[in-house]
Structures are given as C-alpha cells and as structure tokens.
Amino acid sequence: MNYSTLEIWFIIVGLGVGTFLLRFSFLGMIGNRDLPPWVLRHLRYTAVAVLPALVAPLVLWPAATGGALDLPRLMAAVATLGLGYFTGNVIVAITGGAGTLYLLLFLLG
Incomplete structure (x- = not known):
C-alpha cells in the first residue's frame, strides 16, 4: 500500500x-x-504473566532458526527457569540463561 x-x-x-x-x-x-487491595493483588502478577508470554515464542519458534525448535535455546530456557527457581535471584537466572545460550551456540555451532 x-x-x-x-x-x-x-x-x-x-x-x-x-x-x-x-x-x-x-x-x-x-x-x-489508593487502589483497592484486590487490584493491587492482581497487579502483582502482571510481570509474571507478561514475561513468559514474551519469551515463549522466542524459545519455541525462534526467528534465528526459521521457526524450528533448537537445543541451545531450549536448554537456555531450562537453565534460566532452574536457576530462577533455586536461587530466587533474577539477575543470576538471566545471566546463567544467557551464558548457557551463548556457550551452547558456540559449542554446537
């Protein structure tokens, strides 16, 4: 157009x-x-709902591979989830996931 x-x-x-x-x-x-307590309770979960919705397509249908699922991105997502769950630290989880992604991309090509 x-x-x-x-x-x-x-x-x-x-x-x-x-x-x-x-x-x-x-x-x-x-x-x-001041917002009612029920609104504040729901707003607390906004980031928890939005971030996975933004990341999931990048892991399951990455544009870098033409939409095909690949091992480095899947393992980086698993490492990020595991580190986030066990440490409770967002920075450690993100750094560990990024490190896993770049290490596996380097090793696997």
Whole structure:
C-alpha cells in the first residue's frame, strides 16, 4: 500500500494520542489514589504473566532458526527457569540463561 505523507503523519499522531490516553487512564486519573487491595493483588502478577508470554515464542519458534525448535535455546530456557527457581535471584537466572545460550551456540555451532 502506498500512503501519502499526510496519511502517514495522521497515523503517527493518532497512535501517539491513543497511547497517551491509555497511559493517562492509569497514571493521570488514578495515579494519586489508593487502589483497592484486590487490584493491587492482581497487579502483582502482571510481570509474571507478561514475561513468559514474551519469551515463549522466542524459545519455541525462534526467528534465528526459521521457526524450528533448537537445543541451545531450549536448554537456555531450562537453565534460566532452574536457576530462577533455586536461587530466587533474577539477575543470576538471566545471566546463567544467557551464558548457557551463548556457550551452547558456540559449542554446537
């Protein structure tokens, strides 16, 4: 599709306004109010729900291999999960997973 310059700028401004309104609905309108305990309880699990959803496609269908599952990425995910579970330290888990990934990519090619 060919868009004119005016259409492209209209799309950019529209997306910017939409993003602002979404963020303002949480930060601007209720930013200085106390939230009910049930909302705070649910918000605690946001990162736990979002991060696996972001990482799982990179492990199961990596673009680097054309979507085929490969051993280095799978083992790096297992190492990251194991280190995170046993140490309870996010930095150790991420570093160990990254180290496992790069070591296996180096060894297996």
